[in-house]
Amino acid sequence: MQDTQAPEFFDEGTPCGVLTAEPLGRVLDYLAPEGGAWIGAFVEVPLGPRRVVGVIWGASEGSFPIVKLRAIIRVLDAVPMGAELRAFLARVAEYTLTPLPAMLRLATRVPDLGSGPATRKLLFRSDTPPARMTEAREKVLAVFDGFGGAGLTPGEVAQAAGVSSGVVRALVKSGALLEREALRDQPYPRLDPAREGPNLTPDQARAAAVLATGVQSGAYGTTLLKGVTGSGKTEVYLEAIAACLTQGRQALVLLPEIALTSEFLTRVEERFGARPAEWHSGVTLSERRRCWHMVGQGEAQLVVGARSALFLPFRDLGLIVVDEEHDSSYKQEEGVLYNARDMAVLRAAMSGAQVILASATPSLETWANARAGKYARLDLTARFGPNTLPEMRAIDLRAEELPSGRWVSPTLQRAVTARLAAGEQALLFLNRRGYAPLTICRACGHQVECSDCDARMVEHRFLKRLVCHQCGATAPIPATCPACGAEDRLAPVGPGVERLEEEARALWPDARVAVLSSDLFGSARALKDQIAVIAGGEADIIIGTQIVAKGHNFPNLTLVGVIDADLGLSGSDLRAAERVFQLVRQVSGRAGRADKPGRALVQTCQPEHPVIRAILSGEEEAFWQSESAQREALRMPPHGRLAGIVIAAPTLEPAFELGTRLARADAPLRAIGAQVFGPAPAPIARIRGMHRVRLLVKAPKGAPLQGAIKTWLKPHKLPRGLRLSVDIDPQSFY
Numbered sequence: 001m002q003d004t005q006a007p008e009f010f011d012e013g014t015p016c017g018v019l020t021a022e023p024l025g026r027v028l029d030y031l032a033p034e035g036g037a038w039i040g041a042f043v044e045v046p047l048g049p050r051r052v053v054g055v056i057w058g059a060s061e062g063s064f065p066i067v068k069l070r071a072i073i074r075v076l077d078a079v080p081m082g083a084e085l086r087a088f089l090a091r092v093a094e095y096t097l098t099p100l101p102a103m104l105r106l107a108t109r110v111p112d113l114g115s116g117p118a119t120r121k122l123l124f125r126s127d128t129p130p131a132r133m134t135e136a137r138e139k140v141l142a143v144f145d146g147f148g149g150a151g152l153t154p155g156e157v158a159q160a161a162g163v164s165s166g167v168v169r170a171l172v173k174s175g176a177l178l179e180r181e182a183l184r185d186q187p188y189p190r191l192d193p194a195r196e197g198p199n200l201t202p203d204q205a206r207a208a209a210v211l212a213t214g215v216q217s218g219a220y221g222t223t224l225l226k227g228v229t230g231s232g233k234t235e236v237y238l239e240a241i242a243a244c245l246t247q248g249r250q251a252l253v254l255l256p257e258i259a260l261t262s263e264f265l266t267r268v269e270e271r272f273g274a275r276p277a278e279w280h281s282g283v284t285l286s287e288r289r290r291c292w293h294m295v296g297q298g299e300a301q302l303v304v305g306a307r308s309a310l311f312l313p314f315r316d317l318g319l320i321v322v323d324e325e326h327d328s329s330y331k332q333e334e335g336v337l338y339n340a341r342d343m344a345v346l347r348a349a350m351s352g353a354q355v356i357l358a359s360a361t362p363s364l365e366t367w368a369n370a371r372a373g374k375y376a377r378l379d380l381t382a383r384f385g386p387n388t389l390p391e392m393r394a395i396d397l398r399a400e401e402l403p404s405g406r407w408v409s410p411t412l413q414r415a416v417t418a419r420l421a422a423g424e425q426a427l428l429f430l431n432r433r434g435y436a437p438l439t440i441c442r443a444c445g446h447q448v449e450c451s452d453c454d455a456r457m458v459e460h461r462f463l464k465r466l467v468c469h470q471c472g473a474t475a476p477i478p479a480t481c482p483a484c485g486a487e488d489r490l491a492p493v494g495p496g497v498e499r500l501e502e503e504a505r506a507l508w509p510d511a512r513v514a515v516l517s518s519d520l521f522g523s524a525r526a527l528k529d530q531i532a533v534i535a536g537g538e539a540d541i542i543i544g545t546q547i548v549a550k551g552h553n554f555p556n557l558t559l560v561g562v563i564d565a566d567l568g569l570s571g572s573d574l575r576a577a578e579r580v581f582q583l584v585r586q587v588s589g590r591a592g593r594a595d596k597p598g599r600a601l602v603q604t605c606q607p608e609h610p611v612i613r614a615i616l617s618g619e620e621e622a623f624w625q626s627e628s629a630q631r632e633a634l635r636m637p638p639h640g641r642l643a644g645i646v647i648a649a650p651t652l653e654p655a656f657e658l659g660t661r662l663a664r665a666d667a668p669l670r671a672i673g674a675q676v677f678g679p680a681p682a683p684i685a686r687i688r689g690m691h692r693v694r695l696l697v698k699a700p701k702g703a704p705l706q707g708a709i710k711t712w713l714k715p716h717k718l719p720r721g722l723r724l725s726v727d728i729d730p731q732s733f734y
């Protein structure tokens with residue numbers, strides 16, 4: 001770690017090193033401003049003709065004559081970044097081979113950091129009534145009464161009352177409203193960890209006690225909380241949060257899906273009497289700002305957020321919960337390529353915090369870490385209350401009569417009909433967005449592809465467009481074949497959720513059908529609303545992609561039908577088996593969560609496949625052992641390490657050329673016992689017009705992979721127009 005010798009305070013006019021988010025690759029020297037500045041202070045500095053935001057990172061590098069240094073313009077109104085966060089950013093940068101400025105950008109994604117005062121003018125109601133009352137004025141005063149005397153900005157008042165700003169100004173002038181300077185970022189209401197929680201079952205209580213003891217130790221530790229779906233993992237980790245808040249330390253809960261936050265926020269409110277801070281792309285800019293500053297001031301006790309919440313400036317982080325820790329969305333696949341689950345463990349280790357990794361179907365990595373004793377493990381083996389786990393059965397598609405263009409087998413159809421008759425809900429799960437995965441010309445066999453990507457266009461009837469799932473490009477559905485010109489011969493092949501919806505409406509014309517697919521909703525809020533509607537019972541049949549698999553509680557849902565369990569099994573992906581296992585077990589767990597027993601019917605053409613057998617039997621330990629053994633034999637993660645290299649270029653040749661050069665100069669990799677495979681065209685050989693070439697580095701477990709990769713890449717200058725990205729511990733190989 002750097003700066004152990006760096007001074008804590010820089011007197012005015014002394015040089016210090018400032019890190020900015022500009023892609024310069026190093027810390028720049030500046031002179032401390034009037035009044036001096038603390039290390040970690042957020043500052044504004046001149047950079048060429050511009051002013052940019054930075055952080056005082058440490059001592060001056062001394063590489064520049066002091067007389068030529070420019071001075072820091074000012075210290076910003078924010079709590080200085082603590083040593084722990086600075087060290088964490090440096091470690092993540094090293095681990096993911098990311099330049100530090102990009103890390104700083106991740107940690108300062110807050111609006112108006114460089115501008116705007118920390119206070120703003122707010123209006124309050126005075127005791128003086130307005131000289132003359134009008135309808136508009138009455139509306140304004142009613143707004144203040146409605147907000148219980150809280151201060152509001154003039155803009156907020158005008159909008160809430162539906163009046164012009166002139167009306168508000170006149171009321172200020174007459175003295176009926178008072179103007180006062182107020183803190184721009186309001187503190188959060190206090191959460192009360194002493195409030196009584198639910199009565200835990202003996203198993204839950206035991207797990208909660210162990211977790212609370214861990215938190216109370218004030219030391220680092222990671223625990224896998226493995227509980228079957230509906231076992232009360234959330235209730236248990238809420239107790240660990242209570243212990244953390246009681247100690248006066250901050251807690252962070254990471255969720256894999258924004259749509260899950262609203263249910264969780266309600267549960268926090270029930271348990272602690274107030275709502276926590278939220279950090280994800282679905283919150284407003286002013287809420288983001290409030291969250292960032294309050295976390296930095298130690299005023300936010302609990303944050304619920306997406307993976308980037310890990311880079312918030314916590315003052316004293318005591319606990320990180322990673323819910324559904326196996327979820328692949330914890331891996332950031334663009335920009336800084338990091339796995340939030342793994343980086344949570346790193347941050348906790350650096351700040352003496354506990355980590356709880358919660359899942360019914362943990363990742364193989366976590367399972368293996370628990371087996372090796374690196375993580376503790378707690379098991380909840382039964383559902384809460386009288387509920388039992390759903391009964392699981394296969395439907396052998398080879399034995400069913402299924403006309404072409406239909407995907408619901410007669411057996412599944414009968415089961416759904418029976419549930420509807422009983423007034424219960426059924427869920428049909430198909431992990432495919434859109435109407436049909438493939439559009440093919442029946443005259444010439446042509447498949448419609450994206451013009452910029454090596455990917456087929458997917459028909460989305462709801463949008464009335466073809467959509468590329470790689471780059472998001474859309475095109476009208478053509479009436480004639482783009483290759484042979486034949487009219488009306490383009491036909492959809494295979495099912496997506498929209499086509500399944502069509503089938504469901506035909507099979508059960510009287511049922512209320514709701515589709516849940518991430519692309520059907522303009523906003524996270526709309527998706528949340530739809531989920532609430534379903535949970536409230538206003539749908540009989542729910543059709544969904546993988547977003548329905550995650551953590552939802554639909555009390556009246558008693559049947560889950562998995563339309564195609566084989567989907568994903570045939571892929572060459574390292575984690576194909578693991579993913580199918582997790583997804584199908586997870587989605588089946590949505591059934592029978594309240595007082596009625598549930599059932600899951602799994603349609604498959606290969607009921608004797610080991611993964612399908614493991615899903616049905618629920619013999620998870622055996623499944624993980626065999627998966628682990630297979631990966632061990634291949635020296636694949638978690639028993640070996642991987643790094644994916646992608647070279648992208650407007651034309652294929654220079655990308656391949658660089659790849660070949662790299663593959664030949666592999667001495668630094670061989671030095672640590674690593675091998676390089678490739679170059680080869682990536683499985684998706686073109687995205688957004690860029691050709692993609694992949695290399696894969698495979699190293700023994702425990703080998704110093706990052707250092708070797710750095711040494712390996714260093715001598716190779718990147719030709720113009722080429723992009724090279726390194727993905728340490730890759731999750732996807734597209």
Ligand SMILES: Nc1ncnc2c1ncn2[C@@H]1O[C@H](COP(=O)(O)OP(=O)(O)OP(=O)(O)O)[C@@H](O)[C@H]1O
Pocket residue numbers: 198199200201204227228229230231232233234235236359360384550551552553589
């Ligand atoms: N001790 C308890 N007292 C009252 N209700 C409980 C208790 N434990 C669990 N529940 C209820 O049981 C349901 C399932 O619990 P919870 O959501 O915590 O399970 P989970 O293990 O997180 O589930 P999943 O992994 O499927 O998301 C919830 O409605 C929860 O409120």
Ligand SMILES: [Zn+2]
Pocket residue numbers: 450451452453455468469470471472473688
């Ligand atoms: Zn595309």
